[in-house]
Amino acid sequence: MEYRDAGVDVEKGRAFVDRIRNLVASTTRPGVLGSFGGFSGLFELPAGYHQPVLVSGTDGVGTKLKLAHSLNQHDTVGIDLVAMCVNDVLTCGAEPLFFLDYLATGHLEPEQLTQVVEGITKGCRLAGCALLGGETAEMPGFYQVGEYDLAGFCVGVVEKSLLLDGSQVQIGDVAIGLASQGIHSNGFSLVRKIISDRGLNLSDCPASFEGQSLGNRLLTPTQIYVKPILNARQAGLTIHGMAHITGGGLPENLPRCLGQAQSVQIDAAAWTVPPVFEWLKQEGNVSLSGMFNTFNMGIGFVVLVPPAQVNLALQHFAAENIAAFAIGEVITGSGEVVGIPE
Helix, strand or coil: CCHHHHCCCHHHHHHHHHHHHHHHHCCCCCCEECCCCCCCCEECCCCCCCCEEEEEEEEECCCHHHHHHHHCCCCCHHHHHHHHHHHHHHCCCCEEEEEEEEEEECCCCHHHHHHHHHHHHHHHHHHCCEEEEEEEEECCCCCCCCCEEEEEEEEEEEEHHHCCCCCCCCCCCEEEEEECCCCCCCCHHHHHHHHHHCCCCCCCCCHHHCCCCHHHHHCCCCCCCHHHHHHHHHCCCCCCEEEECCCCHHHHHHHHHCCCCEEEEECCCCCCCCHHHHHHHHHHCCCHHHHHCCCCCCEEEEEEECHHHHHHHHHHHHHCCCCEEEEEEEEECCCCEECCCC
């Protein structure tokens, strides 16, 4: 017997690595050392830092992958994978430097997985970080035919004096909400249950989706906020805190960037909730509070700025083609978000 008889094709694996070599090379940036294909990735710390602090983050895409498998559409979930990691690293002010991916499947399908890596490299280019390395694991019998799983890992750097840790946040700071591109990569277990219970088809085109199919709307990738945020800080915008709005929505994630004895009062009427969320609420008969405690509801990232810089912030993000809204302010409290609709 040979390894191929057990379901692992080593030659196909080597061919896949060769196939993605140019994709990986497209993400290179200053600091990358060595060549593609080694046992580890090498990266040199950028010059100019006095007290560099390394910041790391890891995440996956979750059950959104089930929709990609069902639709046989794999070119967006790689962007999600990168976004979930780099947006987290960004919240303390760090610039993402490099990214690693782990891709596991029962049977290696080169065309399918090349699409996934194309998405990963696109996400890395959008974030300005290098795809420094990764692992592709072929594990027969562990995954269903045609299915795969993804995990990502990112490292960034920030000057210690510029690190955001909650201590900079002040009472009266204004919360600027940056628009999401849709559901992003959280809450898909509930999304899939709604679709299953209602007997819906991913090719359906709900009236509020303006001709776009349900499947395509749900697979819209997570917005990557790295360059607009870093550009804002370099342009002189004072940011006291940042939150990536992921699973648990605003109530769970916004308090994570606050200091002691602080809360946030939000005005849920300050932005228009995208139609996909209203559609999910109606189809699933989900309460409004349940929606806000599960999904981002149209706000994918929040920055806290001094009141005097609100207009500057709104103008900056408009120039970066990201809709932004003044959605609330920091108040005295015990770490809660006040104003979530019931």
